[in-house]
Amino acid sequence: MVVNLSKHYSVLCDWINEIRDMEVQIDRMRFRRNLERIGEVAAYEISKNLSFNQVDTQTPLGISSSKSLQEQPILGTILRAGLPLHQGLLNYFDKADNAFISAYRKHHPDGSFEISLEYITCPDLENRVVILSDPMLATGASLVKTIQALREEGNPKEIHIVCVIACTVGIEYVHRNEPNVKIWCGAIDDELTAKGYIVPGLGDAGDLAYGIKQQS
Template identity: 75%
Template structure:
């Protein structure tokens, strides 16, 4: 299942336009905040599909029957670019457990790359809802490798993926590899370059959020 959050006009459309805009991108704090906002909207939409239970809550004047989440999800993010989006999810799922994955493109001299996964820190995942955040879904390789690694650590009941911008090629690759994963996108672009960059996309989300890195 793929949900495009900007299919209907909402503030998500405005935030997507701002993270794409080369002039506004110069303000790193605004770039991070817009990713955070997209994460917050995605968190709200995902929360509508999660299971709830009834709970009695004591108020100053009596007892109220309330609905609360049956279980808190696990929020996982791919370092470093995923951190602002992750923060948006965490703002809403503020009692959630968290997982952090270092997955990145290791480039070769011929211009090709492979996905390197160097570090994972995660809680118990067995039969839990896992929400993975990464701002860009380009080829889908790092996401699929991350999901496969997390499945080796446990068997989540559901996996949701939250991205700011996705490419149709990457979506299709994820769906072939992980057909039960639900993908939540701020926007979807059609073109992917030979080097695996989304067009028009927005550039390198990690660099725009945190500064240019040295290629290793």
């Protein structure tokens, strides 16, 4: 399943436009906040698909019968670019357990790269709902490698991926390797360069949020 959150207009479309806009991108705080707000929208939409219980709540004047989340999800993110998006999800799932993964492109002199995964910290994932955030779903290689590594910590009953910009090539790659994951995108672009960058995309989300890094 793939959900394009900007298929129909909402204010999220304006936030997507801002994070793509080179003139607006220079404001790092605004860039991070827009990623965070997109994460909040994704959290709200995902929550509609999660299991709930019927609950009775005592008010000063009586009993209110309503619904409540059955179980808190585990929110996982890929460092460092995923942190603002993760915070947006955490703002809504504020009692969630959390996981953090270091996965990045290790570049070679010939221009090729491989995905290096060096660090994972997470709770037991067995039979839990996992929501994994990464702003850019380009080739899909880092997300697939991350999911495979997370499965060594337990077998989740559901996996949701939240990204800001996804490429159709990456979506297809993820679903070939992990056919049951649900992908929630702020927007979907069709083109991927030979070096694995999304076009028109928005550039390097980590650099725009936190400053330019030394290339590894």
